[in-house]
Amino acid sequence: MKKIISIALILALLILSAGCTGPGSTTKGDATGGQTTKSGGQTTTATTTKETSKPVNGDADDxxxxxxxxxxEAKSEMITNLMDGLGENDETAMMVLDLLGVTMLDLTLLPASLFGLGETAVNAGLGFLGASDVRYSENGNQYKVTYKEKEGKAINVEGTYDKGANSLVCSSSTDGKVNLYSEYYETSFGYIGQYYLIGDDDAITVYQISIQGTDGVLGISQSGDYNPLTGRENVDFPKECDAWYAISEQKITGLTADGKEISFTAKGE
Structure with missing residues (x-):
């Protein structure tokens, strides 16, 4: 079971990484112009509403x-550490499945990993997934990517980045219906994040996360209104969720959705 879960996580991260390896510069052109490339035999077209010859903020690392x-990367390391710890204990091994959902949301938010890199990178990253009719725009610290996925559904991902706070707030919609809000903030101890998922049947899933090195807390709730983070939350704020799992120096603690408390020390093997 642990090997299957690890493989699933690795595949998800590989897809995300592949989308991030596109070039960070584009050829200058008309502000309403487009560029067409082929990926995997399928033609994808990206357009941008502004002329960009390099990433907006200059250096690609900026x-x-x-x-x-x-x-x-920090989130993945913490989640992997927590999954490995839970997987060591026969009584908590199946709880690892609860953590997979938050890792898969990185695929939904793949366009956010391309914000600021220009149309060529967006086209290459989404073309890898078979997207078509790709459109990319930037306006100051606001970013927007729209495209059609393989089944023809219209996807829209928008984000606002606050460089001073190092925070990114995003929303994702399918065929005009918002189905995901996400955000992260850098903090004095690491990071905090939140994902508010709205299912096809309007079922709600909320993931809240705090990251402190490879330690942290993941909270999960199946209901609730969307309350944006402030950036001032402490490391234990996800423990307000219906269920939560935490790791601190190999000490695993948590509370399951049915009220069962867990506490043990992982071997870290």
Missing amino acids: TVSAAYGVYI
Whole structure:
């Protein structure tokens, strides 16, 4: 079971990484112009509403994409550490499945990993997934990507980046219906994040996360209104969720959705 879960997580991260390897510069052109490339035999077209010859913020390492990538890497390391710890204990091994949902949301937010890199990178990253009719725009610290996925559904991902706070707030919609809100903030101890998922049947899933090195807390609730983070939350704020799992120096603690408390020390093997 642990190997299957690890493989699933690795595949998700590989897809995300592949989308992030597109070039960070574009050829100058008309503000309403487009560029067409082929990926996997399928033609994709990206357009941008502004002329960009390089990432908006200059150096490729100074883009929102780079900042978001650091957060995603930190989140992945913490979640992997927590999953490994839970997987060591026969009584908690199946709880690892509860953590997979928040990792898969990185795929939904793949366009956010391309914010600030220009139309060529967006086209390459989404073309890898078979997207078509790709459109990309920037307006100051606001970013927007729209495209059609393989089944023809219209996807829209928008984000606002606050460089001073190192925070990114995003929303994702399918065929005009918002189905995901996400956000992260850098803090004095690491990062905090939140994902508010709205299912096809309007079922709500809320993930809240705090990251402190490879330690942290993941909280999960199945109901509730969307309350944006302030950036001032402490490391234990996800423990307000219906269920939560935490790791601190190999000490695993948590509370399941049915009220069962867990506490043990992982071997870290």
